Amino acid sequence: MKTYIVDSFTNTAFKGNPAGVCIVTTLISDEKMQAIAAELNLSETAFVQHISNNNYSIRYFSPIMEIPLCGHATLASAKIIFENTSVEEIHFTTFQNIELVTKKEGEKISMVFPVYETTKATVSKELLTALGISEINNCVYNKETNILLLEISSTSALAKLTPDFEALVKTNNSINGVLVTSSSTSEYDFHSRYFWPWSGSNEDPVTGATHTFLAKYWSEKLNKTAMKSFQASQRTGAMEVELIENNQLIIKGEAVIVFKGELCI
Template sequence: MTKIETYIVDSFTDKPFKGNPAGVCLLDQKMTDEQMLSIAKELGLSETAFITLVDKPNKYSIRYFSPVMEIPLCGHATLASSKVLFEINTELNHIHFKNIQGLDLMIKKNQEKIEMEFPVYNTIPQNTPKELLNALGIEKISNSVFNKETSILLIEIESCQLLNNLTPNFEKLKASHNSINGVLVTAISDKNDFDFESRYFWPWSGTNEDPVTGGTHTFLAKYWAERLNKKKMNSFQCSERTGFMEVELISDSKLTIKSEAQIILKGELRI
C-alpha cells in the first residue's frame, strides 16, 4: 500500500470555501500518469498538483492533472502547493517549481501572501464562431483573440454585469469548437478595488467553469496592461466562489501573480 500526504487548498482567497480548491499530493516515489489522473478524478477538483522534491531544500517538480487530462501550467494549484510547502517548512522563503514544459516557476513568501513568477504570453486576433457565442449567451463582443501556448480563446465583452450574468449551455459550448482548451470571457471592472474581471469556461478539458484561474493571466495580464496602460493591476474572477489576485508585468517575458490561499484539509491517500 502506498500512502500519499494529500491536501485540499482554497487558492486566490483569504477565506475558506472561496477561491479555487486544488488538490496537492506530496510524492516520495514515482507515479504513472494513469495513477495521477485516477487520483485527480477521485478528488474531483479542477486540478490536483503532484509535487516531488528534486533537490533540497527548495527545488521541486510539479505536474497538474484535471479529472480529464494533464494540464501543463496551473496557477491556483501552484499557489496551493506553495502554501503547503511554506507551512510544512517555515524556514523556506522561496521555492522553485519545474513543470512539464521545463518552465522554472519562482515562488516567494510575502508575509500572508504568496508571489509567483509566471511567463508572459501573447495573443493573436481570432474570429469567434457564432455557435460558441450563442452557447455562452453573448450577443455582442468588443474583441476576440487567441493564446496558442494555452490554446485558450479570450473574448472581451462590454460590461462586468453582463459577464457576471452569463449562464452558458455547456453541451452546446463544447460542441461549438473542437480545437481549444477553454474560453476566457473578460470585461473592465466597475469595482473600485479591481481593474478587470473574468470567467473561464473549459468543458473541453476540465470542469464546466474554473472558479479562479491563475494560468489565464499569463496572457490576460498583458492584454489588459496594453488596454489600460498599466503594469500593476488587480484582477477579480466573478465566478460563484469568486477570487482575486494582483498581477504585475515585470518584463516582456515575466509577470508576478500575488494572492493568498487557505489550507482546509490534510489527509492521507491510500492506493
C-alpha cells in the same frame, strides 16, 4: 500519500479555487496521477516532488487530462510547502521545463510566471449563443494555453452568464477553453470568467494561468503594469498581477488549507 485541499486566491475557506496537492515520495505513473485527479474531482490536482534544497517538480492534472500550467495549484502547492518547511522561496519545475519561482510575502504568496502573446481570432455565432453573449468587443487567441479570449463591455453581464455547456462543447473541438473578460471601474482593473468543459470542469472558479496572457492584454489596453484582477465565478476570487522585465509576470494571492489527509494508493 500526503494529500491536501487548498482554496487558492482567497483568504476565506470555501471561496477561491480549490486545488488538490499530493506530495509524491515514490514514483507513480501518469495513469495513476490521472486517476487520483479524477477521484479528487477538483479543477486541478498538483503532484509535487522534492528534488533538492528548495527545488521541486510539479505536474497538474484536471479530472480529464494533464494541464501544462496552473496558477492556483502552484499557489496551493507553495502554501503547503511553506507551512511544512522553513524555506522562504521555492523553485518549481513543470513538465514542460518551465521554472516557476514562488516567494512567501507575509500572508501572500508571489509567483513568477511567463508572459504570453495573443493573436487576433474569430469566434462562431454558435459559440457565442452557447455562452449567452450577443456582442463582443474583441476576440483573441493564446496558443500556449490553447484558450480563446473574448472581451465584452459589462462586468454585470459577465457575472450573469449561464452558458449551455452541452451546446458549448459541440461548437468547437480544437480549444481548451474560453475566457470571457471585461474592464472594471471598481477596485479591480478587470473581471474574468473561464469556461473549459473541453479539458476540465464547466467553469474554473479562479484561474491563475489565464493571466499569462490576460495580464498583458489588459496592460496594453489600460496602460498599466500593476493591476488587480477579480474572477466573477460563483466562488469568486482575486489576485494582484504585475508585468516585470524579461517578459515575466508576478501573480500574487492568498490561500487557505481546508483539508489534510492521506490518500491510500
